[in-house]
Amino acid sequence: xxxxxxxxxxxxxxxxxxxxxxxxxxxxxxxxxxxxxRVQEAIAALGYRANQAARQMRTGRSRLIAVRxxxxxxxxxxxxxxxxxxxxxxxxxxxxxxxxxxxxxDDQQEIAxxxxxxxxxxxxxxxxxxxxHGDPRTAWLAARGVPFVTFGRxxxxxxxxxxxxxxxxxxxxxxxxxxxxxxxxxxxxVGWPAGSGxxxxxxxxxxxxxxxxxxxxxxxxxxxxxxxxxGERVARELLDRATPTALVCASDSLALGALQAVRARTPAVxxxxxxxxxxxxxxxxxxxxxxxxxxxxxxxxxxxxxxDGSHPATDHVLLxxxxxxxxxx
Amino acid sequence: xxxxxxxxxxxxxxxxxxxxxxxxxxxxxxxxxxxxxRVQEAIAALGYRANQAARQMRTGRSRLIAVRxxxxxxxxxxxxxxxxxxxxxxxxxxxxxxxxxxxxxDDQQEIAxxxxxxxxxxxxxxxxxxxxHGDPRTAWLAARGVPFVTFGRxxxxxxxxxxxxxxxxxxxxxxxxxxxxxxxxxxxxVGWPAGSGxxxxxxxxxxxxxxxxxxxxxxxxxxxxxxxxxGERVARELLDRATPTALVCASDSLALGALQAVRARTPAVxxxxxxxxxxxxxxxxxxxxxxxxxxxxxxxxxxxxxxDGSHPATDHVLLxxxxxxxxxx
DNA sequence: TTGTAGGCGTTATCAA
DNA sequence: TTGATAACGCCTACAA
Numbered sequence: 001x002x003x004x005x006x007x008x009x010x011x012x013x014x015x016x017x018x019x020x021x022x023x024x025x026x027x028x029x030x031x032x033x034x035x036x037x038r039v040q041e042a043i044a045a046l047g048y049r050a051n052q053a054a055r056q057m058r059t060g061r062s063r064l065i066a067v068r069x070x071x072x073x074x075x076x077x078x079x080x081x082x083x084x085x086x087x088x089x090x091x092x093x094x095x096x097x098x099x100x101x102x103x104x105x106d107d108q109q110e111i112a113x114x115x116x117x118x119x120x121x122x123x124x125x126x127x128x129x130x131x132x133h134g135d136p137r138t139a140w141l142a143a144r145g146v147p148f149v150t151f152g153r154x155x156x157x158x159x160x161x162x163x164x165x166x167x168x169x170x171x172x173x174x175x176x177x178x179x180x181x182x183x184x185x186x187x188x189x190v191g192w193p194a195g196s197g198x199x200x201x202x203x204x205x206x207x208x209x210x211x212x213x214x215x216x217x218x219x220x221x222x223x224x225x226x227x228x229x230x231g232e233r234v235a236r237e238l239l240d241r242a243t244p245t246a247l248v249c250a251s252d253s254l255a256l257g258a259l260q261a262v263r264a265r266t267p268a269v270x271x272x273x274x275x276x277x278x279x280x281x282x283x284x285x286x287x288x289x290x291x292x293x294x295x296x297x298x299x300x301x302x303x304x305x306x307x308d309g310s311h312p313a314t315d316h317v318l319l320x321x322x323x324x325x326x327x328x329x
Numbered sequence: 330x331x332x333x334x335x336x337x338x339x340x341x342x343x344x345x346x347x348x349x350x351x352x353x354x355x356x357x358x359x360x361x362x363x364x365x366x367r368v369q370e371a372i373a374a375l376g377y378r379a380n381q382a383a384r385q386m387r388t389g390r391s392r393l394i395a396v397r398x399x400x401x402x403x404x405x406x407x408x409x410x411x412x413x414x415x416x417x418x419x420x421x422x423x424x425x426x427x428x429x430x431x432x433x434x435d436d437q438q439e440i441a442x443x444x445x446x447x448x449x450x451x452x453x454x455x456x457x458x459x460x461x462h463g464d465p466r467t468a469w470l471a472a473r474g475v476p477f478v479t480f481g482r483x484x485x486x487x488x489x490x491x492x493x494x495x496x497x498x499x500x501x502x503x504x505x506x507x508x509x510x511x512x513x514x515x516x517x518x519v520g521w522p523a524g525s526g527x528x529x530x531x532x533x534x535x536x537x538x539x540x541x542x543x544x545x546x547x548x549x550x551x552x553x554x555x556x557x558x559x560g561e562r563v564a565r566e567l568l569d570r571a572t573p574t575a576l577v578c579a580s581d582s583l584a585l586g587a588l589q590a591v592r593a594r595t596p597a598v599x600x601x602x603x604x605x606x607x608x609x610x611x612x613x614x615x616x617x618x619x620x621x622x623x624x625x626x627x628x629x630x631x632x633x634x635x636x637d638g639s640h641p642a643t644d645h646v647l648l649x650x651x652x653x654x655x656x657x658x
Numbered sequence: 659t660t661g662t663a664g665g666c667g668t669t670a671t672c673a674a
Numbered sequence: 675t676t677g678a679t680a681a682c683g684c685c686t687a688c689a690a
């Protein structure tokens with residue numbers, strides 16, 4: 001087991017004071033080159049690394065960011081956040097931050113966790129996902145001046161804090177446009193109940209695309225909580241009542257259900273899902289793909305900008321999704 | 330923004346010394362009850378929480394455990410580790426530990442990360458996944474006396490360190506037994522190339538089950554790297570050459586491919602996968618399910634035992650998987 | 659440009 | 675049983 005290497009060990013070896021070593025680390029430009037090189041050589045030779053706990057005590061910064069990990073719901077949509085999490089961890093690492101995980105069952109408990117995390121570990125920032133109308137979490141963090149960024153727009157007040165999001169409406173619009181181009185007119189939409197920002201956004205794209213093409217969308221959409229069985233049920237209902245010739249869905253789960261419903265119909269009824277989850281790839285379901293890696297990277301960008309005190313021109317990033325076509329269209 | 334509450338704030342309010350507050354926190358039994366209650370009241374009233382960085386400086390312990398997050402490969406098998414990670418975070422929280430994430434591209438880089446994590450953040454322990462024969466990571470950690478537990482057996486030396494694993498052989502044996510009970514004799518196996526501990530383990534269960542039933546397994550299995558296309562290819566090959574009437578697969582990806590291969594065969598060829606990933610649930614694929622939440626919990630148990638210095642009777646845990654039957658059987 | 663002194667919040671040691 | 679003192683490793687002021 002190697003002995004603990006502190007700033008003092010380095011100082012001794014380089015025959016300078018501890019302060020000079022600290023300067024080499026934090027303000028290299030004020031150290032004479034010859035001295036700096038000697039210190040850097042000592043650092044490398046000893047494998048010295050600054051102790052975060054000690055640094056944090058002085059600076060109050062931990063170089064740690066917190067992200068919530070969700071219970072996997074149906075396991076399909078959960079993969080979206082998992083992919084985001086991976087991208088986040090990776091990008092944060094290259095920016096010199098580590099990622100810390102926490103769980104929470106509801107907003108209030110999550111806020112209690114913020115409090116705990118902040119006072120025990122002095123986290124530098126939070127990355128929130130799944131924001132919705134009137135989110136109490138963002139209000140709490142903002143009130144305390146805690147840096148944070150959300151993956152997902154604040155639907156109420158778009159300017160209130162830094163966020164990164166993917167343009168869901170553009171995604172469903174592209175899906176709808178693709179079907180229109182293929183000659184379809186009566187294109188149905190299977191979505192979530194009105195009221196959720198994300199769900200409404202995705203419905204909007206379909207609606208707007210249809211209207212632009214001169215098709216009346218009335219009666220062509222259905223709403224249901226997420227799930228495969230739910231998707232199948234309402235898709236069947238939609239097919240029976242409104243006879244759409246193609247379907248756009250708000251999620252891959254819904255699309256999977258819709259796929260069951262359209263099975264064996266002639267002519268075939270194309271179905272397009274949302275999120276391009278592994279399931280979609282596995283079964284050949286066309287889907288709208290979110291650039292999750294880039295979204296994560298931009299979140300880190302925004303965060304480091306805030307943490308370094310530099311105020312960038314823009315702190316709202318809206319990314320464009322892409323349509324991945326497979327067998328089902 | 331609330332003022333920072335330190336042990337001194339609490340001490341002042343409770344009219345005791347800082348040391349007494351510390352004792353109430355870390356050794357309550359040596360404090361007179363009356364004093365202790367007064368201090369606890371002050372702690373509650375002020376919302377005091379011990380600062381981890383300061384505590385860590387003194388004790389050298391961070392109450393942090395590290396887990397690696399993998400790049401999602403095909404996104405199907407990746408979900409296994411994601412579910413494990415969720416369970417781990419949750420259980421660790423209840424045990425008073427937080428989870429820190431890191432990424433690594435190969436074993437050497439991962440070891441470099443250990444070094445970094447250990448000297449910068451003084452992590453208390455590591456949870457490793459995906460161990461294989463002659464894993465350099467466990468050797469490195471063991472040599473330095475760093476506490477760790479692996480999810481996955483050390484295939485070379487079963488006694489060398491604490492581990493938790495799921496009995497893969499029992500899983501494929503159960504799958505095979507189920508098919509045997511349904512009247513099948515020529516049951517094929519689609520697995521990974523020999524040499525990986527996990528893959529060989531899963532093949533063993535199928536092999537043993539067949540032999541026990543008096544069926545000669547020779548020629549009834551194929552090997553391929555993981556993947557849907559790969560699974561389809563070798564399953565097709567197997568069906569053509571060895572005419573199995575049912576298939577057991579080493580993963581859901583392979584099973585998904587096999588499902589393509591057996592499509593439209595009469596009589597139907599049942600397929601059973603492994604891992605019970607969301608995809609399996611979504612498309613009705615029967616699969617062997619690992620108790621990932623429990624595995625994670627046991628990992629935390631083992632870790633806390635090591636960290637608290639108590640040496641439990643057993644530090645090797647082998648959990649039993651369960652067979653989830655769906656349409657494909 | 660380099661060195662010295664002090665303190666961040668906590669706990670271990672030892673004395674009262 | 676409680677309290678005073680020192681120390682963990684680092685960084686910021688200030689002095690040399």
